[in-house]
Amino acid sequence: MICHNRRYLMYISQNYSYAILRPLEKYILSQGGEVMWFLEGDEVNHEYLKPNELKLVNVSDVISWNPDAVFVPGNMVPNFIPGLKVAVFHGFNAGKVNRRGRLDHFEIRGCFDLYCTQGPETTGPFLELAKKYKYFDVAETGWPALDPLFTIDPSNPFNVQNDERPTVLMCSTFSRHLSCAPILFEKIKELSQETKWRWLVQFHPKMPKDIVEKYKSLQNENLTFVETDDVVPLLKAADVMLCDTSSVLLMFLIQRKPVVTFRNRSPSNYLINVDNIDEVEGALEMALLNTESQNKIIGDYANHIHPFNDGQSSARVIHKVNEMLDCGAKRPPKPLNILRQLKLRKKLKYFNW
Incomplete structure (x- = not known):
């Protein structure tokens, strides 16, 4: 070559x-x-x-x-x-x-x-x-x-030493009729005040500024809002993703990690999709169980969309x-x-x- x-x-x-x-x-x-x-x-x-x-x-x-x-x-x-x-x-x-x-x-x-x-x-x-x-x-x-x-990165800034809590990455598209961010704000506010999970939040760069500012206001010891041109370190650091219909969820699945979606337009068996706000917490808990059957479904789908992990x-x-x-x-x-x-x-x- x-x-x-x-x-x-x-x-x-x-x-x-x-x-x-x-x-x-x-x-x-x-x-x-x-x-x-x-x-x-x-x-x-x-x-x-x-x-x-x-x-x-x-x-x-x-x-x-x-x-x-x-x-x-x-x-x-x-x-x-x-x-x-x-x-x-x-x-x-x-x-x-x-x-x-x-x-x-x-x-x-x-x-x-x-x-x-x-x-x-x-x-x-x-x-x-x-x-x-x-x-x-x-x-x-x-x-x-x-x-x-698919490379080891010991300097990933989103890996927190001595914090063994599961990490939830929330991502959302900017389109108002597809975005989960405006609808889930109060639920994320509630969950981020608890200490059982660590939250990372990252949105599409075209997300309306008012939504971005609202989520920035939630930052505390449990939640970090991230503005970046490179989402890969976030994907590597998280254990589960919460998303909507954004294609970034497919990047997460390729790692053989679970994704919870809110009102996804094309719900499938490799996703844990919910339509009601009150179902979000339970769905995240289910995803973090990492059952063998769910892992196989995710793995099969990952091989279909991106079989290369070298x-x-x-x-x-x-x-x-x-x-x-x-x-x-x-x-x-x-x-x-x-x-x-x-x-x-x-x-x-x-x-x-």
Whole structure:
């Protein structure tokens, strides 16, 4: 696998994308490749870049740098940026339906040359789409964002020494009609005043500020509210998750740990789902029993969505990308998407032709 003298661009538009792409960056650099970042739009914080990470300021700089491959944890990337366009996804398939009535995870927007899927659950549908559209490849690699999930981290700041209480991680999506955070506030306030559990609370970065401030006000010796661009250390530190319909719950399940959901839109046997506020505490207690039957159900599902637990998904992604670059296979052209590309040019203030 040769990365030497090749250039790889990390193209992001959200803060959570840093953690998704950094395992790829680490692997590329270890193999002698070059990495640059391009931060699109106003929703990504440039201060989250590390001192040793380099960015390109505008599209003209990106084009001049001429990357060999572009990694995107979002839905779109401009066609006027050079390089093999690689979709690595911003999360798992959570079953969310877009305004067209289609599963958003499998929406094809004509931007990518390669989709790197996370496991059998998504590989099959993308292979069928590849047969239909013919202009992109599909490789089941696992998700690079999870590589750190399967490595030992003795310095995890959320592991508390000499505190043997079970740790509950509460996560929630920002969508008001899906979010459990506003509804469960009083219950979490009540439970966090007890000492039997340690609570970590982390929300989607788009969560309304008023909800964030309410939960921040609950902080005490039993509950910590965490704002971070990297949820992996929290996932590793917790024993059970309380969530709603956010795809982050799938990341937790992959560790073979139990998840309690509140009014999940797609309740399944690998989740302990409740619809009433008064059922939350009992469901968490049940989850912490870690019964053999429940562990098997969770394990089977984890193998279906992400069978890789070796921490080597980044290596598999780069292997496939370099293989495609080496062979230079010709595929049918991607759709022109003229209107979409014009919108991207306007957004990025790039009008050179």
